[in-house]
Amino acid sequence: MELRAKIFLLRYPKESDVESWYKNYQDPEIAKNFMTVPKSIKEAKAELLVRDKNQELFVIDVSGEAVGTIDIHDIISGHKATISYWVASKARGQGIATDAVKLATAYALNKYKLKRVQGYVRTFNKPSARVLEKAGYILEGTLRKNKLKNGVYLDDFIY
Template sequence: MTIDCGLCRLRPFQLSDADSVLKHANNRALWLNLRDRFPHPYTQADAEWWVNFASTLSPLTGFAIDIDGEAVGAIGLELHSDIERCSAEVGYWLGEQHWGKGIMSAALRAITDYGFNQFELTRIYAVPFVRNAPSVRILEKAGYQLEGLMRRSAIKDGVILDQFLYASVR
């Protein structure tokens, strides 16, 4: 399955994406705004593990962000269960050379539509660090609304941080 976003396309990861993922993911500036499960430094072994894992997801909830045949980032939904089975958290990253071009907002709009339609979700949300103004702009451009401030809710690189709660509700 491929989703055309205009500026990019979303497609399943392939084992051949490992070198491209490594090239774009091994970036401290990127890592500083992601969860700790995203490693830094990002190694060849990390890239190979990721594309192997992501290429076998079922149901398909994680996509490569593809520009001109190259995986330059990722976007995905973390589906919830039990009473929150109508909700999912969206997460994303994009190689720095592609920042500021509207690519991520287009990808976010596309995966939001996909999530609402494919999984019958009623809510998709994100929790960016307050300091991550570019991610906040991406969410707002994609139609997500600020629902709250979660004070002192995360720790990254030894620093306690606030997070915003943004959501798109069907």
């Protein structure tokens, strides 16, 4: 499966993506926004290549290089899904994340006949909130103490 945009494509992950995916996940700017981070290449391979039936994970591919992911998960056909994403530092600030979110959202809405696609963003992650806003998402509120990570409760915006 491939979804094409002007400067990137969204495609399903392949084994050759695992090493760069793992390396990018070690970026503190990425890791601090996720509940878990793979601790080894083996963990990364399992997380990247094994999907459940209520999820579609796409690699953001620029010129053959995996520079991020878009994850459509918690899919309830005919109702809703949740979107998550990240991009490597070298791909930030170019509109790639926004365009990838738009493309993946349109795909999910159409394929699964969804009424909504929602996204959660840590309240400290203003650039990610801006991605969703530029992609047409509307801030619905703040979920206080929504996640517990390393003994600290984190607040999330919900779009």
